[in-house]
Amino acid sequence: MLMKTLNSVMEIKSLNPQGLFIGYASVFGILDEQGDRIAPGAFLNSLRTWQERSQMPKLLWQHKPSEPIGYWKQIREDKQGLYVEGQLLLDIQRAREAYALMCSRVLDSLSIGYRVVESYRCGETHQRVLTHLDLMEISLVTFAANPHARIRAVKSHHMDDEFYIPDVSKLIEILLKP
Secondary structure: OOOOOOOOOOOOOOOOOOOEEEEEEEEOOOOOOOOEEEOOOOOHHHHHHHHHOOOOOEEEEOOEEEEEEEEEEEEEEOOOEEEEEEEEOOOOHHHHHHHHHHHOOOOOEEEEEEEEEEEEEEOOOOEEEEEEEEEEEEEEEOOOOOOOOEEEEEEOOOOOOOEEOOOHHHHHHHHHOO
16 A cells, blocks of 8 residues: 655634634614613723723623623724624524524524613603613523614624625725724
């Protein structure tokens, strides 16, 4: 039996490029289903506290504390809202299901779990404006209270290093973001 050895160079870009996604967990100034609006700056103190603890809020499935499905790589406030970059842990069955739903454009919403620290009622409408929140968790959800709290892009196993953009109108915004 003749055996040959093949020497080659292999480049590994990532051991697990799948399961990455980006989006906005909250968008400022939008009246949500509970009649609340979140003001710019509402998350800054909470994010600072998380950073001081060297931790991030939990990434949950449908706000269920018993179902963490990944972790947040980045959470920050920008002029639009609460920008997030998440990584699903695809060794977890529920995360694989969530990923399949995201790639199939069935699941596209995010929602925040928080405690209100400060708020006020606005004028004649009596809508509540949330000015200081203690962010507890961010979930992938079927229905978001804030209709603009959406997944904007998903890293797809079908596209190597490309992101699938469920909301094409946001592509320029994602590419131009600081």
